Amino acid sequence: xxxxxxxxxxxxxxxxxxxxxxxxxxxxxxKYNESMINxxxxxxxxxxxxxxxxxxxxxxxDPPLVTDGPYGETKELFNGFWILEVASKEEAAEWAKRCPxxxxxxLEVRRVHGAEDFPADNEWIQKEEGWRAEQTxxxxxxxxxxxD
Amino acid sequence: xTEASDETARRAEESARRAVVAVWRIExxxxxxxxxxxxxxxxxxxxxxxxxxxxxxxQWPAQGVPRNGAAWLTSVGKRKAIDAxxxxxxxxxxxxxxxxxxxxxxxxxxxxxxxxxxxxDDDVLRLVFTACHPVLSQQARVALTLRVxxxxxxxxxxxxxxxxxxxxxxxxxxxxxxxxxxNVPFETPPRAERQQRLGAVLGVIYLIxxxxxxxxxxEDWLRPELSRExxxxxxxxxxxxxxxxxxxxxxxxxxxxxxxxxxxxxxHGEPVLLADQDRRRWDRGAxxxxxxxxxxxxxFGRGLGPYALQATIAxxxxxxxxxxxxxxxxxxxxxxxxxxxxxxxxxTLNRAVAVSMAPEPEGGPAAALAIVDGLAGEKALxxxxxLPSVRGELLARLGRADxxxxxxxxxxxxxxxVRERAVLLARAAAGR
Numbered sequence: 001x002x003x004x005x006x007x008x009x010x011x012x013x014x015x016x017x018x019x020x021x022x023x024x025x026x027x028x029x030x031k032y033n034e035s036m037i038n039x040x041x042x043x044x045x046x047x048x049x050x051x052x053x054x055x056x057x058x059x060x061x062d063p064p065l066v067t068d069g070p071y072g073e074t075k076e077l078f079n080g081f082w083i084l085e086v087a088s089k090e091e092a093a094e095w096a097k098r099c100p101x102x103x104x105x106x107l108e109v110r111r112v113h114g115a116e117d118f119p120a121d122n123e124w125i126q127k128e129e130g131w132r133a134e135q136t137x138x139x140x141x142x143x144x145x146x147x148d
Numbered sequence: 149x150t151e152a153s154d155e156t157a158r159r160a161e162e163s164a165r166r167a168v169v170a171v172w173r174i175e176x177x178x179x180x181x182x183x184x185x186x187x188x189x190x191x192x193x194x195x196x197x198x199x200x201x202x203x204x205x206x207q208w209p210a211q212g213v214p215r216n217g218a219a220w221l222t223s224v225g226k227r228k229a230i231d232a233x234x235x236x237x238x239x240x241x242x243x244x245x246x247x248x249x250x251x252x253x254x255x256x257x258x259x260x261x262x263x264x265x266x267x268x269d270d271d272v273l274r275l276v277f278t279a280c281h282p283v284l285s286q287q288a289r290v291a292l293t294l295r296v297x298x299x300x301x302x303x304x305x306x307x308x309x310x311x312x313x314x315x316x317x318x319x320x321x322x323x324x325x326x327x328x329x330x331n332v333p334f335e336t337p338p339r340a341e342r343q344q345r346l347g348a349v350l351g352v353i354y355l356i357x358x359x360x361x362x363x364x365x366x367e368d369w370l371r372p373e374l375s376r377e378x379x380x381x382x383x384x385x386x387x388x389x390x391x392x393x394x395x396x397x398x399x400x401x402x403x404x405x406x407x408x409x410x411x412x413x414x415x416h417g418e419p420v421l422l423a424d425q426d427r428r429r430w431d432r433g434a435x436x437x438x439x440x441x442x443x444x445x446x447x448f449g450r451g452l453g454p455y456a457l458q459a460t461i462a463x464x465x466x467x468x469x470x471x472x473x474x475x476x477x478x479x480x481x482x483x484x485x486x487x488x489x490x491x492x493x494x495x496t497l498n499r500a501v502a503v504s505m506a507p508e509p510e511g512g513p514a515a516a517l518a519i520v521d522g523l524a525g526e527k528a529l530x531x532x533x534x535l536p537s538v539r540g541e542l543l544a545r546l547g548r549a550d551x552x553x554x555x556x557x558x559x560x561x562x563x564x565x566v567r568e569r570a571v572l573l574a575r576a577a578a579g580r
Contacts, residue, residue: 038388040381
């Protein structure tokens with residue numbers, strides 16, 4: 001399953017980040033990214049440039065209204081993301097906790113929709129569930145003995 | 149205690165258990181590799197690591213998850229090694245041999261990185277080569293790789309392969325015994341054996357992948373979790389062996405194949421053939437990653453190996469919006485390449501299929517049928533369903549309906565996969 005780690009920072013954290021030596025930031029993030037690449041879990045990831053360079057397209061108006069700068073009155077700015085392919089929610093949490101971020105920064109972790117999100121009445125899902133129940137029962141029955 | 153607080157406690161415990169498993173998934177390879185280097189004994193190290201995991205499962209739910217779980221697990225593993233040596237009265241001997249004050253070493257801050265970052269990658273690579281060692285059966289290599297390199301629990305491996313847990317446990321115990329009996333050293337193979345041994349590693353990863361996407365037995369057509377595990381292993385191997393083109397080739401092949409998974413099964417759980425797949429459902433991200441990996445394999449300029457050549461074929465499909473606009477000449481050329489580097493009747497049969505799709509006169513069903521009929525005497529295809537299934541398809545396209553029906557019926561009789569049989573029987577019935 002895939003999870004997206006969305007980096008959000010408040011204004012103070014963004015300013016503090018700008019004060020940090022660039023080399024140090026690059027090295028810490030580089031090591032973090034490398035550890036996820038080496039583990040085979042990093043699917044995608046990008047850092048975003050300063051929010052003041054961005055703009056917002058608002059569909060409340062027709063035609064949509066384009067405004068320069070970050071989104072609304074937000075106290076937190078999005079400034080990067082990673083997409084990880086992991087075995088569990090807990091594994092996503094474990095990777096997220098290792099991110100070299102400081103006070104004022106947060107990672108919002110969201111699951112990416114996948115094939116497992118097919119509607120529950122999908123026959124394939126039902127078959128798979130039935131099959132799993134059957135296997136569990138079989139394993140329970142065979143657990144003490146069993147052979148190759 | 150009230151029922152509600154019981155429930156809260158149970159949930160907290162389950163959440164801590166899952167946190168242990170998550171750390172284990174990420175760190176098991178490095179922990180086992182470190183303990184193997186420390187003890188000089190892979191089988192012992194694997195036992196120690198499993199014991200440490202058991203301790204974590206016992207203690208973390210009550211005491212909380214330590215800040216550095218890997219350091220905790222490694223340190224517990226080392227302490228258990230010392231205890232084992234004490235029991236065997238080999239402690240003094242080990243201390244003298246290693247020139248280390250082991251007691252002191254394992255008291256170091258649990259927060260410290262438990263391994264040397266410059267050496268750990270080499271140790272993990274040694275672990276991969278050990279788990280895929282030629283003294284082991286293919287089944288044993290698969291089980292050991294999933295357990296020590298991928299960090300899967302025995303129950304997960306058993307569930308994935310539809311066998312009892314005891315079977316996987318036995319395979320792992322026997323595998324460790326076989327490695328010990330053969331005195332397999334914990335090292336990357338010597339230069340002369342390197343390509344062959346790397347081939348064995350790639351073979352194990354690909355076997356895990358194919359077991360996930362084309363189940364050899366049973367009713368299930370797709371077990372994507374196994375395939376994802378194989379892709380994860382290949383990405384790890386790419387990081388460890390970036391200078392090996394075929395590692396990139398294997399990753400490319402698996403990414404490009406997995407990209408089609410969302411379209412391979414219909415709403416009723418029936419397999420959908422390539423020709424009928426809704427290509428809008430293909431995973432564009434996986435295709436992009438697969439193409440990037442293939443480009444890296446090609447960038448070495450040393451010619452393509454079997455995995456990269458198969459990836460080339462998968463990429464030709466990924467690049468096309470439908471079967472008709474597919475670059476079949478490129479696919480035929482890739483199969484010809486495969487016949488040179490890894491000749492087999494299966495490859496020739498696949499080339500025949502590609503030829504049947506290429507424009508006439510070089511291509512087309514008649515040209516393909518000539519190739520297929522040339523394979524009639526091949527022992528490797530004599531019992532399987534592939535040859536009659538392809539023949540049936542070609543005969544149907546040539547308008548030879550009676551012969552096509554017989555071929556499909558024969559193919560249905562021979563396949564082990566229940567769902568595949570249904571597809572073939574439908575084809576046989578359609579010819580009536």
